[in-house]
Amino acid sequence: MIRGRFAPSPTGELHAGSLVAALASWLDARSLQGEWWVRMEDVDGPRCIDGAAAKILQQLSLCRLHSDGEVLYQSHRNDIYQQVLNQLIAKGLAYPCACTRKEIEEQQVSLGLSLERHKSAVYPGTCRNGLDGKPARAWRFNVTQWSTLRESPDVHWIDRRLGPQVQNVQEEVGDFVLKRADGLWAYQMAVVVDDAAQNISHVVRGEDLTDNTARQYLLQEALGFEHPHYLHTPLVLGFNGEKLSKQNDAKALDLSSPRAVCLAMQSAASTLGLSTLKLHSCDSADLDEALSTWTQEWAQRHKRASP
Ligand code: GLU
Secondary structure, three states: OEEEEEEOOEEEEEOOHHHHHHHHEEEEEEEOOOOEEEEEEEOOOHOOOOOOHHHHHHHHHOOOOHHHOEEEEEEOOOHHHHHHHHHHHHHHEEEEEEEOOHHHHHHHHHOOOOOOOOOOOEEEEOOOOOOOOOOEEEEEOOOHHHHOOOOOOOOEEOOOOOOOEEEEEHHHHHHHEOOOOOEEEEEEHHHHHHHHHHHOEEEEEHHHHHHHHHHHHHHHHOOOOOOOEEEOOOOOOOOOEEEEOOOOOOOOOOOOOOOHHHHHHHHHHHHOOOOOOOOOOOOOHHHHHHHHHHHHHHHHHHHOOOO
16 A cells, blocks of 8 residues: 655744645656545654644645645654554664763864764764663664664665665764653654654655655664655755755745635746646645646656555
8 A cells, every 4th residue: 555644844834835735745656546634743843833833734725735644743643653663772773862962062173073064963973871870861763783684774765756775873973862851852853753644655745755765764673664665855945045944044935815825836947857737726626736747747757666
């Protein structure tokens, strides 16, 4: 069974960039005669905004994108994530960490490693063999241990749009966080557990997330989950050439009239390289017809369900 998903974080309303991910994942699932489910990635409670989840669902509905299954809220799933963490601990694949961010950066500098802007420091493995009497703060995945149990530390995977990818997570990321020092679940943990729990076979999301896939692959392996197929879509760039995101004040989508909805959908489709269709009345029948034409175009482009 083919199942795709759209997994927004309700830290704000949909913007032009997130609509592209929503549309692409919908077209992909439909072109493969599969289901499309919406999941609210609201694990990072402090960053979520009241009412944003409801607003996103309303915006999707105006765009004629409806979840085939019940919308799952990650904030309701603490116990499940804890059970999975316990499994990893029992297998010796997760360990507590006492390091603060500052300490990790200092350790990295003392190892002669440079700190790149906008990139978190590679974790040097300080607490892998014990906390040295310090209190535990976060929980980390033991990438190093898992890498010795698989054939090679290099994670190879194929993106359906970008082609073959490889990352040595051990060297480029290090043992990454599963549960944060503030007690919140890390994105990697929640997304892997939920993609598996919801039987997601096809993940379609923005290209800025490409770099997370190798980490998710490792976790899936360690937990005995199947890997979904991945496709990362082009990003919508703002005037400054940076990715449009809620953080850089992407404007909320104007969906205030049927014409505005059509324009927003046409623009999302054009980011995906789909043809610009003339939408006459912009009513829901018109939009449904456009969606079905785009679905056919998408099917032509990504003929195979797997890479
Ligand atoms: N919740 C993530 C976001 O809104 C998307 C995660 C994913 O699709 O894997 O950026």
